[in-house]
Amino acid sequence: MTKYGVAIVGGGIAGLTAAIYAAKAGKRTIVLEKQEQLGGRAITNKKQGVYFNLGAHALYKGEAYETFRELGLRLNGSTPSIDAYGMWKEQILPLPTNASSFIQTPLLSWGGKLELAKWFIKLRKMDTSVWNKISIRDWIETQLNDPMLRNVFYALLRTSTYVLAPELHAAGPALKQLQRALKGVLYLDKGWGTLVEELRELAVQQGVELVTGCKVAAVEHQDQKVHSILCEGGTRIEASNVILTTPPSISHKLVPHADQTALDSWTKQAIPVTVACLDIGLRKLPIHEHQFIYGLDQPIFFTHQSRDGKPRPAILSDDGTQVISLFKYQGQQTDAAKDEGELERVLDVVQPGWRNELVIRQFLPKMTVVHDFPHIKRMEDPGPAVTEIEGLYVAGDWASHGELLVDASVASAKRAVSQLLNTREEIK
Numbered sequence: 001m002t003k004y005g006v007a008i009v010g011g012g013i014a015g016l017t018a019a020i021y022a023a024k025a026g027k028r029t030i031v032l033e034k035q036e037q038l039g040g041r042a043i044t045n046k047k048q049g050v051y052f053n054l055g056a057h058a059l060y061k062g063e064a065y066e067t068f069r070e071l072g073l074r075l076n077g078s079t080p081s082i083d084a085y086g087m088w089k090e091q092i093l094p095l096p097t098n099a100s101s102f103i104q105t106p107l108l109s110w111g112g113k114l115e116l117a118k119w120f121i122k123l124r125k126m127d128t129s130v131w132n133k134i135s136i137r138d139w140i141e142t143q144l145n146d147p148m149l150r151n152v153f154y155a156l157l158r159t160s161t162y163v164l165a166p167e168l169h170a171a172g173p174a175l176k177q178l179q180r181a182l183k184g185v186l187y188l189d190k191g192w193g194t195l196v197e198e199l200r201e202l203a204v205q206q207g208v209e210l211v212t213g214c215k216v217a218a219v220e221h222q223d224q225k226v227h228s229i230l231c232e233g234g235t236r237i238e239a240s241n242v243i244l245t246t247p248p249s250i251s252h253k254l255v256p257h258a259d260q261t262a263l264d265s266w267t268k269q270a271i272p273v274t275v276a277c278l279d280i281g282l283r284k285l286p287i288h289e290h291q292f293i294y295g296l297d298q299p300i301f302f303t304h305q306s307r308d309g310k311p312r313p314a315i316l317s318d319d320g321t322q323v324i325s326l327f328k329y330q331g332q333q334t335d336a337a338k339d340e341g342e343l344e345r346v347l348d349v350v351q352p353g354w355r356n357e358l359v360i361r362q363f364l365p366k367m368t369v370v371h372d373f374p375h376i377k378r379m380e381d382p383g384p385a386v387t388e389i390e391g392l393y394v395a396g397d398w399a400s401h402g403e404l405l406v407d408a409s410v411a412s413a414k415r416a417v418s419q420l421l422n423t424r425e426e427i428k
């Protein structure tokens, strides 16, 4: 039987990234993915010529972007301008992001505008880690004076992190993400599926074995050492190291006696973040001017990812169909019909008559954006090693050490491989 140096459970961005780095270091590497396709939550579905991610995805210029560049990925796409609007009592008003909107917008008082300008300047250079231990709620309520500016910051921080829990969300990482958002994000042509495909190609070039349609049932260990993976159907794969990129609750189930390991506390402390997503393809837009709209009195966001103009739009359809996306950020209780109705009502305000132009729509009532995030109740940052079992590691968006979203997936994947390489001399 072939023995692998590294077996990776899950073929999303974390799994593929870990596989590439492990193989580059000379490890015999295998990825086991339960779905028939790779990519996890980063897949893109093509429907009637329109490329729909599982909800709009923006690549921030963080750990993931740096890593993909280091790996030589093309990352074709475009960076939208940061000009944006706020929605307040069903009115759409410019946010003061440039000279003209600064002067003209009635959204903020002059005091509020000056305070915003001061914070935008300060944020660019600020060491956000000094705010790691306090919540966004505490940061906003103690640092900002203008009441409407507080609403603006709640919306900006929520949108750049997807988290609707200001009383729990650690301010430092969220402010760092906002710093990155202000530098501009990347919308990828033809969606994040292209990113998955580029990673897949690279993994194959490095000799990684990629197995889809293989659901892992257990990670077997003995004498506190990993030795194999058992797949549903009974196939057993021998491996000296295993990296789990599955959600914390699934990782816990896959490992016998996980309750005696750190996986137990990582699972208990995890707070998943979910959103309802409405993605729409329209023949043409009833109203052209809005790229981003932030809900200021409701937790929603609108983005027109394929917007015409300069810089060139991201290519998200084969025939010029315009692609817009909306999110409703969710708390603990969710109601699919209510969320869909709310998002449609926002669209009625932002793009009146959109139904007459409809080509295709996708509604995803409850997508898990991340399985955990840096919150102030966290006892410890997860991973990379599950120290009680030699050779067992975790990665994924929940195994964050301060990073957010896909940056956490990629950074944790690299941490797992780096620690694994430093820990044991394995077979190749």
Ligand SMILES: Cc1cc2nc3c(=O)[nH]c(=O)nc-3n(C[C@H](O)[C@H](O)[C@H](O)COP(=O)(O)OP(=O)(O)OC[C@H]3O[C@@H](n4cnc5c(N)ncnc54)[C@H](O)[C@@H]3O)c2cc1C
Pocket: 009, 010, 011, 012, 013, 014, 015, 032, 033, 034, 035, 038, 039, 040, 041, 042, 054, 055, 056, 057, 058, 059, 060, 214, 215, 216, 217, 245, 246, 247, 250, 275, 277, 367, 368, 369, 370, 395, 396, 397, 398, 404, 405, 406, 407, 409
């Ligand atoms: C609506 C939405 C919007 C988002 N927007 C952004 C954004 O704008 N910017 C950003 O940076 N990030 C964004 N994200 C987050 C980003 O998509 C995820 O962080 C990233 O794709 C997660 O990758 P991962 O590899 O950690 O996890 P996953 O993609 O979930 O990969 C885990 C894999 O494990 C597999 N698996 C599970 N159980 C088993 C098993 N028993 N055996 C084998 N395989 C198994 C799953 O099928 C899956 O493929 C968004 C996510 C969503 C849902």
